[in-house]
Amino acid sequence: ADAAAGKAKSAVCAACHGADGKAVIPTYPSLAGQNEQYLVEAMKAYRSKNRSGGQAVIMQGQAAALSDEDIANLAAYYAGMK
Amino acid sequence: ADAAAGKAKSAVCAACHGADGKAVIPTYPSLAGQNEQYLVEAMKAYRSKNRSGGQAVIMQGQAAALSDEDIANLAAYYAGMK
Numbered sequence: 001a002d003a004a005a006g007k008a009k010s011a012v013c014a015a016c017h018g019a020d021g022k023a024v025i026p027t028y029p030s031l032a033g034q035n036e037q038y039l040v041e042a043m044k045a046y047r048s049k050n051r052s053g054g055q056a057v058i059m060q061g062q063a064a065a066l067s068d069e070d071i072a073n074l075a076a077y078y079a080g081m082k
Numbered sequence: 083a084d085a086a087a088g089k090a091k092s093a094v095c096a097a098c099h100g101a102d103g104k105a106v107i108p109t110y111p112s113l114a115g116q117n118e119q120y121l122v123e124a125m126k127a128y129r130s131k132n133r134s135g136g137q138a139v140i141m142q143g144q145a146a147a148l149s150d151e152d153i154a155n156l157a158a159y160y161a162g163m164k
Contacts, residue, residue, distance in 0.1 A: 023117055023120070026117050026118065026119035026120065027117070027119045027120055027123055028117065028120055029116060029117060029120045029124075030115070030116060030117055030120075033112070034111060034112060035105055035108050035109070035110065035111060035112055036108065037108035037109045038105070038108065038109055038110055038111045038112075041109055041136065041137065042111075045133065045135060045136065045138065048135065050133065050134050050135035050136065050138060051127065051132065051133050051138075052132050053127060053130065053132035054123065054127065054132065055123065056127065056132060056133075
């Protein structure tokens with residue numbers, strides 16, 4: 001996976017998850033340093049709508065536009081953040 | 083919420099999420115320092131089965147036994163972990 005490409009892709013994510021990967025909105029998760037594989041699983045779960053209800057709907061919309069490669073790159077980028 | 087009660091409740095969680103809140107299993111999330119409100123939302127999403135498919139099924143089983151108070155206490159405990 002390509003964390004630099006992930007960074008380029010992460011502009012829209014930063015709005016909720018923070019430019020430093022620490023979500024200022026308390027109901028949203030911080031992503032900095034999270035397990036890379038878990039991030040992939042979570043994004044795919046939103047994309048496949050295995051995560052629904054409540055605020056999950058917002059992430060469904062975001063994940064719908066992501067390719068597997070985008071997801072891998074974003075996961076590498078956030079997992080690598082301290 | 084009562085983080086000490088959360089700690090007492092967290093024995094079973096530590097098996098997957100790590101005694102220090104850092105999941106050694108790469109497909110599971112680290113919880114240490116995560117946003118407290120998000121942790122509450124996530125546990126409730128598993129309990130209500132709004133999160134399904136794949137490994138979510140494991141957490142559904144865990145969350146099914148948790149009361150709102152357990153969830154609040156566990157969230158306080160993990161959010162407070164550095």
